[in-house]
Amino acid sequence: LYLVAGELVARVSGRSWQQFVEQRLLRPLHMRDSHASFAHLGPRPNVALGHQVVSGHPQPVPASRSELDAGAGGIYASATDLTRWLLVQLGHGQVADSPRLYSEVVAQEMWTPQTIIPASKSGAYNTHFGAYGLGWFLVDVKGYQEVFHTGEDVGLISGVTLLPELGVGIAVLTNQEGGGAMQAITDQLVDAYVGLPGTHRVPEWAERVRNRAQTADQTNTAVWREVAQHPAQRSAERQPYVGTYQDPWLGEVRISERPTGLWFQALRSPQLRGPLLPYRGTTFAVRWTTPNLNADAFVVFSLDAQGQAAGLTMQAVSPTTSPAYDFTDLSFRRVRK
Template sequence: MNHIRTVVLVASLLLNPARKALTQPMTARQVDQLVQHNRALFHIPGIAITIIKDGQLILNKGYGLRSLRTKQAVTPQTLFGIASNSKAFTAAAVGLLVEEGKLHWDDLVTTYLPDFRLYDPLATQLLTIRDLLSHRSGLPSTTGDLMHDPDSTSFTLEQILFNQRFIKPTASLRSQFAYTNNGYLVAGAIVAKVSGMSWEAFVEQRILYPLGMTRSAASFQDCQTNPNLIDAHKRINDSVRVVTRYGSTKNDAAGGIYSSAEEMSQWMLLFLNRGRYGPSLSKHLLSESLMAELVAPQTIIPVGQPGSYQTHFAAYGLGWFLSDVKGYKEIAHSGQDVGMVSAVTLLPELGLGVLVLTNSDSGAASAITDQIVDSYVGIAGQDRTAQLDQREQFGRRARQTVLDSIQRQLARQAPLSSADLASYVGIYQDQWLGKVRISLRHDQLWFATERSPQLRGRMDWFGDAQFVVKWQNPELDDGVLIRFGSSSREVKSSFVLQALTSPGSHTYDDLWFERIVR
């Protein structure tokens, strides 16, 4: 019996290298096996990875395909969208202006954008640049993202900034952490105002190019003709597809940068070397004290059980998440856009940096990162890939359970009369998202958002003054439940929205639509 168990265990380890009880840093071969295992399990077309140790680039490699459409291979030079890892560049851009004496972290936002307003007048008066960069404005997490996501909306950056005054806070200023992309759009606008150039031009000329990141770009528009560029991919109905990118610039300061494994290594080394770069680290992009400010805790984030990393604190700095991992300070951030994920992790006390880029929306970037970090901090016996697979399978089952329940409820509903359907027709308006038109065609109601043309679909009666809308574009989330103002079938004058399954990156909670035209 013992012999049989040993054979089974050995076979299992050969098939899944992540299960090995590693006590030494993973070798390049083990990382290759880990990455390929994740690619196959999570159906990821392409991955790029960088590992830095003690100032040396010990792995810089591409795996798989940059696109299922072209079948071309990923290389270390392949450009990926790094999404929210762009936030650290925005914070560094502010830092450059701080060092030049052109502004200060604790300057009021209205000093540079005098017309900017929040819903709360007191918060408007007190809001600082530091508040924006550390996610403590009091606004609810991700609320307002629908003005720039999906990417084809007609909102301009100026309109997005103006509409922040209509978003109701869920906490007082500086009282708690709530991750908001739009705060970084405001910070990007301040960089542009103070520097006299666009945020994109400032980041490229003052950060990317000095670091030798000359193929990287602060916007998709600046790199979309590069032949070594990934396509974004998304798993839709159990198949992986190339998804559309529109190239808007309005979200760039929160998530617009494109870079490669090769060039992101320069950005990681900048932080591991405390702001120094170049031959013999003879140049400074930012002073050591200012680099320390970027990665100092600003907003506390509650921590649950310590877990295998024995994490006892978590915080957000200026563009970075901060925590302790087995007694070491970890500086990290992830980024996710439609069909793209990035993960940057730095442990300065170990001289360690890990970057993983993927061209699909799987969480494998974090699983790969964690497995590599485990091997450097002495954690054995944790299979991060299997843990992720378990979570993703659970999430898919939970989502399908909800969708099946919705479908059964829809099937039980008796159809509404033409007169009842007509009572919902009209133009409705929310203060910050704008107008929605509900129309009736061939005894079928249709929902269409004026400013975000992808948010449209048929309305199916769900009972109790509610309708289900599944977006026509399968690349979006599962859709919304529309709840009108009362449970009767009388003429309705207002409605709210609720995500059908998980809200993902979109928050509908703050929206309230009132009929303005019948």
């Protein structure tokens, strides 16, 4: 969604997304320590590195220098600059000492429900509705409107939350895997403003994270144990799956045969590569060879009347896999052997 939006900005404006954002948004708001590209940070950038857990210990992750996905999360901003971004949102497009960034009409449209999201009335916030506006999630908490969005990259989780009726804006940035810490801090601050005394969000979210991690570990262990016990396939058993498959979004994926078995390779996304291991029936499991890519996936083939693979779909193995991978949105059709 945001990658496409970034491409549209570039096509319509005649400038790169990075140039447009810096010239039309960041500079007018005097966000002097913010940039829309890692390359624009200078030779010795003062930025926080993301961290992933490796063998039980957090390890720094090198900052991504790719600009292909900038529209979905390429901005580097200081804490001070982020407060100006919060103020312009709360000001419906305008903040003191800067020109109006967008109109009142646009501000209202962004916070108007476009897609309904199921919501539960359970919980301390007594939420009655949930929706997605234009770039913002919309809910009610204790009778107040809450406008928010989160974002993540490898080893980084961030969140921006607004309580417009109270004039409150909250930005929480963390450089670790998992959103528990970010959400605990955000919820504790929201509680203070909407009048929920006596809550203890840190231990509450710590328990949620532990339980989720335990469930994920059990799932991963069971899947890979079953994969390891599966008998090796003969070459003749692999042949029905060998070929090139195409998805309108991700492009081509090539399933090839190697001496050790089948191999998965996404041509547009070189990091998505690894051995394709038999699991159950026509379902295989792929373990990515790219370091720190914590998104192993099931690959489910559909067969034609002759027993040849006609297409494939994908889904994450672990329930904690980031939704940013969007495996469930992919649907590949076989285009050639």
